[in-house]
Amino acid sequence: MGQTFAEKVLGRHSGKRQVKPGDIVEVTPQVALSHDNTAAIVGIFQRMGGKKVFNPQMHAIFLDHASPAPTSKHAENHRIIRDFVREQAIPNFFDVGRGICHQVLVEEGLALPGEIVLGSDSHTLHAGVMGTFGAGIGRSEMASIWAIGTLWLRVPESLKIIVTGKMPAWVTPKDLALKIIGDLGADGALYLSVEWQGEVIADMSLSERAILTNMTAEMGAKNSYIPPDERTLVYLSDRARHDFEPVQPDPDAAYLQVLEIDAGHLEPMIACPHTVDNVKPLSEVVGTKVDQAFLGTCTNGRLEDLASAAEILRGRKLSPGTRMIVIPASSEVLREALRRGYVEDFINAGALVESPGCGPCMGNHMGVPAPGEVTISTANRNFQGRMGTKQSDIYLASPAVTAASAVAGKIAHPNTLD
Numbered sequence: 001m002g003q004t005f006a007e008k009v010l011g012r013h014s015g016k017r018q019v020k021p022g023d024i025v026e027v028t029p030q031v032a033l034s035h036d037n038t039a040a041i042v043g044i045f046q047r048m049g050g051k052k053v054f055n056p057q058m059h060a061i062f063l064d065h066a067s068p069a070p071t072s073k074h075a076e077n078h079r080i081i082r083d084f085v086r087e088q089a090i091p092n093f094f095d096v097g098r099g100i101c102h103q104v105l106v107e108e109g110l111a112l113p114g115e116i117v118l119g120s121d122s123h124t125l126h127a128g129v130m131g132t133f134g135a136g137i138g139r140s141e142m143a144s145i146w147a148i149g150t151l152w153l154r155v156p157e158s159l160k161i162i163v164t165g166k167m168p169a170w171v172t173p174k175d176l177a178l179k180i181i182g183d184l185g186a187d188g189a190l191y192l193s194v195e196w197q198g199e200v201i202a203d204m205s206l207s208e209r210a211i212l213t214n215m216t217a218e219m220g221a222k223n224s225y226i227p228p229d230e231r232t233l234v235y236l237s238d239r240a241r242h243d244f245e246p247v248q249p250d251p252d253a254a255y256l257q258v259l260e261i262d263a264g265h266l267e268p269m270i271a272c273p274h275t276v277d278n279v280k281p282l283s284e285v286v287g288t289k290v291d292q293a294f295l296g297t298c299t300n301g302r303l304e305d306l307a308s309a310a311e312i313l314r315g316r317k318l319s320p321g322t323r324m325i326v327i328p329a330s331s332e333v334l335r336e337a338l339r340r341g342y343v344e345d346f347i348n349a350g351a352l353v354e355s356p357g358c359g360p361c362m363g364n365h366m367g368v369p370a371p372g373e374v375t376i377s378t379a380n381r382n383f384q385g386r387m388g389t390k391q392s393d394i395y396l397a398s399p400a401v402t403a404a405s406a407v408a409g410k411i412a413h414p415n416t417l418d
Helices: 006-016 038-047 072-088 102-106 123-129 139-148 173-184 199-203 206-219 230-236 303-313 333-339 342-349 398-410
Strands: 024-027 031-034 059-062 091-094 115-118 134-138 149-153 160-163 191-198 223-225 258-261 269-271 280-281 290-294 325-328 374-377 393-397
Touching: 006 024, 006 102, 006 134, 006 160, 006 191, 006 223, 031 102, 031 139, 031 160, 031 173, 038 072, 059 072, 059 102, 072 139, 102 123, 115 123, 115 139, 115 258, 123 134, 123 206, 123 223, 134 223, 134 398, 139 149, 160 199, 173 258, 173 269, 173 280, 173 398, 191 206, 191 398, 206 223, 206 230, 303 333, 325 342, 325 398, 333 342, 374 398
Parallel strands: 031 059, 031 115, 059 091, 115 134, 160 191, 160 258, 191 223, 290 325, 290 374, 374 393
Antiparallel strands: 024 149, 269 280, 269 393
């Protein structure tokens, strides 16, 4: 019997030739990712008796969740982190303005095929866009990696999702992800390794694929994987920090479940308040009043996402009473969006363009809604209070639908704009 991606990669990195679901393995990740929560991890590490991190080269630390600092408390956390990075001689530190950890990790060539990234963030699965085993862990687990360099993991069962057909106009990978989450439920892939396969996946750009690996966290998955191909290798050709060896699942691998999706039957989807699996076709929520539109996050803040929204906003104005916030996922994305004129399109339409980072996604700053307001967002989560206000509603959608809704002042399909 062949092996899945998770079985192969965890077997390789644990020094075991063959592992199976349920086995406990001990691994040393190639990258240990943390962000603003590094300050809290420093405290745990010190209480454990830690003085020097196991391997400074292993760590990648980002300031992105409250960036730039919105309060003195956040600023103090950032100071603690900067001091720690300097004291520990950690080279992979990305300060305020570089962007969201998951996007920057990929841009910096730190997420590589066949390797392991463990991060103190639930969306570390994002790294699977590069064929990486990326998984989220807790702060205490991260402190343990800092101290001894290893962590045990349970080998997960695997779910294969095969996507065929051709996605219709205005249907995006975000809609595909929301459709699957709506069908399976928020715990439908709990602690599973999700493998994305099929002609639709192969035809996607890396930016589009990243939406899928990122959103898989909302199904409860342990990791999410897209097989690295020529596009992956070309992208990494001048970015990869070192040589790597991709891992591909065997054709005869055994899966807990195989799910087949015909993309030709998809339509734009919306996740409605207050759960990500409360998914409905766009047609069922069209006309819902929108106070705020948010384009950005690690899910949909890349250049192609901005391009999609800019195309809709170009030559149009936001609806009176509706505001729009645009936050590029990284400084690299922002620089290219400036060069291509997207930023000017946003400003001309009446939108705000803010510095790269997570922004209002988790309710820190740069667009916290008022009680009773409705936000349509390209983010990955919409639970009550996610954006900092429990008495507000969040709808999740694609960049195109989000931009169209900002113009219409209500949830709208892009093809209905004048």
